Amino acid sequence: MPFRRFIDWLRRLFWRRKLIRLGFYGAPNAGKTSLANRISMDWLGEPVGKVSEVPHETRMVQKKEHVVVRSKGKELDMNLLDMPGIATKVDYRDFSAYGLRKSESLKRAKEATKGVIEAIKWLENVDAALVVMDSTQDPFTQVNITILGNLEARKIPVIIVANKIDSKKSRVNKVREAFPQHVVVEVSALTGQNINKLYEAIAKHAR
Amino acid sequence: MKISLEFVSNRMLESMGDDEKLKFILKNVKESKILVLEKGLTRQEERRLFQRTMEQISKSFPGIEISSFGEEPEGLRSRLIQILGGKTQGITIVGPSNLVKEIKRDPDKLRVLAELK
Numbered sequence: 001m002p003f004r005r006f007i008d009w010l011r012r013l014f015w016r017r018k019l020i021r022l023g024f025y026g027a028p029n030a031g032k033t034s035l036a037n038r039i040s041m042d043w044l045g046e047p048v049g050k051v052s053e054v055p056h057e058t059r060m061v062q063k064k065e066h067v068v069v070r071s072k073g074k075e076l077d078m079n080l081l082d083m084p085g086i087a088t089k090v091d092y093r094d095f096s097a098y099g100l101r102k103s104e105s106l107k108r109a110k111e112a113t114k115g116v117i118e119a120i121k122w123l124e125n126v127d128a129a130l131v132v133m134d135s136t137q138d139p140f141t142q143v144n145i146t147i148l149g150n151l152e153a154r155k156i157p158v159i160i161v162a163n164k165i166d167s168k169k170s171r172v173n174k175v176r177e178a179f180p181q182h183v184v185v186e187v188s189a190l191t192g193q194n195i196n197k198l199y200e201a202i203a204k205h206a207r
Numbered sequence: 208m209k210i211s212l213e214f215v216s217n218r219m220l221e222s223m224g225d226d227e228k229l230k231f232i233l234k235n236v237k238e239s240k241i242l243v244l245e246k247g248l249t250r251q252e253e254r255r256l257f258q259r260t261m262e263q264i265s266k267s268f269p270g271i272e273i274s275s276f277g278e279e280p281e282g283l284r285s286r287l288i289q290i291l292g293g294k295t296q297g298i299t300i301v302g303p304s305n306l307v308k309e310i311k312r313d314p315d316k317l318r319v320l321a322e323l324k
Contacts, residue, residue, distance in 0.1 A: 089270025
């Protein structure tokens, strides 16, 4: 929109630092909130959201503003946008395996579908994206391919984060082989392993 | 339970507008059909299909399994081939997730795993 472009231009003109909206995308349980928490705790000392093994724990976009990341002399001021996981199916029966009652499962499923829609709409409103993949799982899924395709079409800078490298089942090479055209950084959001490499990549690519 | 597998021609898909195409897909998938679309969906169409699917999730319709295979119809190479009068080979397979358990893919093959109840 011309008005938004004009505002962005004014911001760049009068503000020293550009504020970057960094979206965390991926399938449910890829570790998006764990990663957002890790980054936010490292630079702001506050978490972004609650983490759970039950899928679709994040059902609304969670925001943490003005997280300033510094790496190799570069500084980025970012709003972290932790998105609900994108899925093509939400079956309320899947939640019962985690001990949720039927009414809770139905409520969670309804909220989860709204969350997916919200995350999809936000694809048009981020300046850079971390596409988080669980490196213990097959990365070549339609959800990952569609997310990447839509970000590419809008020329939004993307870093693929191969998460959960602390697990013995992690296969980072599969992620690299599936998406050779993208920057892939392997991390463990849980332990913080390799997180500095991610900060370097963010400082280099998310502008 | 029977499985219905339908091949949808490029001609039919091109006769439909964007909205009509998504409605057609979801209507058929909700009738427990697995569709093979001769002309694969674009990434933007897939995104809109995900969104529409979420709007229609219910107890009886938990969602879809989908996979697109081959050249993306809107890619630069595809466009060039189309301009030169050629045909690109992308296809999309989509089915209800309560029937299609998984569509495994790698760069060279697609495998559809369906389960009858």
